Amino acid sequence: MTSPMFDRIALIGIGLIGSSLAQVIRQEGLAGHISVSTRSEATLARAEELGLGDSYALDAAEAVDGADLVILCVPVGAYESVAKWIQPVLKPGAILTDAGSTKGSVVEAVMPHVPKGVHFIPGHPIAGTEQSGPDAGFPALFQNRWCILTPVEGTDPLALEKLSAFWRACGSDVDTMEPDHHDRVLAIVSHLPHIIAYNIVGTADDLETVTKSEVIKYSASGFRDFTRLAASDPTMWRDVCLNNKEAILEMLSRFSEDLASLQRAIRWGDGDKLFDLFTRTRGVRRSIIEAGQETDAPDFGRIKTEPQSRS
């Protein structure tokens, strides 16, 4: 029998990401021991009920003690205090990584507290659903998704390769890039979409002339798509906004500029301009489907289509 990739993996935080990691680690036999930590007693008890780990601790340091892979799966706003807390028990040679949605701020918050000999390699699996908590996790979450690693200068190539192999074993493809570039990419593909979704749902919720009941009844005409992202975890998204401010503000400003121009085309009845934009955007979805990052079923496959038998 081959030995597992890691003797002991510590998961700090056991929400959607932590729980999914625990399940795929178990399924693929990647760890001799999975230690789980979260500061909420109820969540820890639930993780234990679900059998997600081999040991459970409210104290992150207890879970980290002796681990050769430590993965932070808590909202990025909690990183600095966790890093300080586990610092004394991080063992030389261990890899410390994370699954957070921002990377520049993570380097800033964690780096000063990483002991010599510990390999700190920030990471971000581009995977998730709108649900949260340990019950939301499932082992296939990372399948065919990308995981971005943002190694800092001087990172040990062997540790980087080992962490990459870990993510590939979880079903993901691995890319590496600079933390700042990651933050700009994610600002447009993830952070802006979430902020826009939260905003439009808020706008609809505030109307006086259209009732909430009408918004809900007729939501299948487009609105409901946005409510999925807008149902994501509030703590996680607050922390993303606070920790990727610069890139988000840049993307927001571009978005608003483009929207003002589109609004002007609507006001002045510039049909050609509208038609050009509405045509150009079609191709982007086709590319995403071809890249295997989206279903080709109409309406995300929500509707069961039963086409008439063809004559």
Add this chain to the structure above:
Amino acid sequence: MTSPMFDRIALIGIGLIGSSLAQVIRQEGLAGHISVSTRSEATLARAEELGLGDSYALDAAEAVDGADLVILCVPVGAYESVAKWIQPVLKPGAILTDAGSTKGSVVEAVMPHVPKGVHFIPGHPIAGTEQSGPDAGFPALFQNRWCILTPVEGTDPLALEKLSAFWRACGSDVDTMEPDHHDRVLAIVSHLPHIIAYNIVGTADDLETVTKSEVIKYSASGFRDFTRLAASDPTMWRDVCLNNKEAILEMLSRFSEDLASLQRAIRWGDGDKLFDLFTRTRGVRRSIIEAGQETDAPDFGRIKTEPQSRS
């Protein structure tokens, strides 16, 4: 054997909506004869290959001749010319309706051309997918969706009831409201979401610092959700923007105002404000799921979740 609800139903336009109507009309036996018209030869030939109707005509007047139900399923920008064209053959007692996304402009464009004795009742089934053309249609499209009718003053109650019964037979629930109110409701639940989706996909496509390939690879982190609406039919959506200008501009202005306030909260690090908004929007999705207008599967059911067997 009971006779069908209508002797002859004419479908003007045979895209997603017309094709779906043809199929559910056939399936439910709602017409003695289905006549199909579209001005594109290729589309008409495809509709005939699919066996969607009983007769096919490039000339809308030919399809409408003798029909007791006429449904306009073309982009709303084409309504006025179609209405003028079919005016001479609309028979007394016939119901003329449509499936367009705007209603105030439709009343304005069509009403002056409706002969005395013809019942003009504008309608809008709140159903669709991002796909278009006759191949995109399927008979279950209207199932459990709402259809909004916006009868004008003096509408014959019997004709209104007959059209309502038709939509119920297609699987829909029926609501009636004023055209202007419809346009305001749809501006927020459908038109604004589409415009925002088109806009954000355009913004992402224009970036210099993030490549198109990066946008596509990492789109599962949120962006891809928007590409569905932004893949909708450009002609239809150009016409919607041009024909519901006032309500759309009002909703856009509210959206931008709210976004400016959200942007300010991000700039100044107002975590509480962000958290409050991100929490409030969660409930809206729950209500939509409870109302049967959305799947409760995570990620729209795109991901097959295979949770670990519970211990």
